[in-house]
Amino acid sequence: MFPSANRCGFIGLVLLALILAVGGCAGKRGAAAKSNPAQHASEPAGPHSYRPTPYQPEQPRGAAPSRQMESLSNTWFPRGRPISPRWTYVVIHHSATPSGSGRAFDAHHRAKGWDELGYHFVIGNGTQTPDGHIEVGPRWDKQKHGAHCKTPDNYYNDHGIGICLVGDFTSTRPTRRQLASLYRLTRFLTQSCRIPPDRVTTHCGVTRKTQCPGNFPIQPLRKALSAPAQASSFQ
Numbered sequence: 318m319f320p321s322a323n324r325c326g327f328i329g330l331v332l333l334a335l336i337l338a339v340g341g342c343a344g345k346r347g348a349a350a351k352s353n354p355a356q357h358a359s360e361p362a363g364p365h366s367y368r369p370t371p372y373q374p375e376q377p378r379g380a381a382p383s384r385q386m387e388s389l390s391n392t393w394f395p396r397g398r399p400i401s402p403r404w405t406y407v408v409i410h411h412s413a414t415p416s417g418s419g420r421a422f423d424a425h426h427r428a429k430g431w432d433e434l435g436y437h438f439v440i441g442n443g444t445q446t447p448d449g450h451i452e453v454g455p456r457w458d459k460q461k462h463g464a465h466c467k468t469p470d471n472y473y474n475d476h477g478i479g480i481c482l483v484g485d486f487t488s489t490r491p492t493r494r495q496l497a498s499l500y501r502l503t504r505f506l507t508q509s510c511r512i513p514p515d516r517v518t519t520h521c522g523v524t525r526k527t528q529c530p531g532n533f534p535i536q537p538l539r540k541a542l543s544a545p546a547q548a549s550s551f552q
């Protein structure tokens with residue numbers, strides 16, 4: 318089909334694109350990829366561990382989304398697999414630190430001997446990630462149990478989706494952007510996992526043995542999630 322000169326030029330361009338693509342991924346993933354090379358072994362190429370939001374799957378999996386789901390502007394479908402039927406609760410945490418990110422907490426949790434970041438999602442406060450930025454942790458893509466809400470039977474780790482907002486809400490409040498992002502994320506999760514709003518809870522609401530997440534306003538969030546999407550707001 319191609320004259321030989323054109324074919325060589327075409328192959329050269331493809332090779333150049335591949336080299337640039339590989340270089341870019343390595344640069345972005347940096348230390349995290351080096352510290353845990355096996356973590357992404359079974360996943361397709363590209364940035365994964367702490368991917369930005371919104372995430373639109375290239376090829377939606379499973380049943381066609383309902384009309385209500387289609388109306389959502391942002392989706393957080395896990396990569397490479399459907400959402401597990403295991404999830405029955407959403408558990409909200411604060412980091413109890415003034416700053417942080419999913420990557421920072423992942424390193425902290427690993428230093429404690431855990432397998433990886435214990436939460437499924439982390440919402441930044443403008444310190445180490447942008448204000449309201451949602452990081453998707455590796456556990457969500459794997460649809461793996463959490464490590465954020467220990468109880469004797471471990472039910473809330475096995476069946477609870479862990480969301481951490483960066484900040485210490487015993488002395489400060491979540492930012493408006495954090496709350497707006499949390500609302501969008503929890504609306505997506507409660508709809509896609511069929512979790513009723515009264516099962517969106519807090520760490521202390523489960524265990525009664527922690528201050529986490531401080532003075533976080535759980536009732537207004539439940540009320541907003543109970544209202545039709547177009548009519549509700551939460552800030």
Ligand SMILES: [Zn+2]
Binds near residue numbers: 411529
């Ligand atoms: Zn907590």
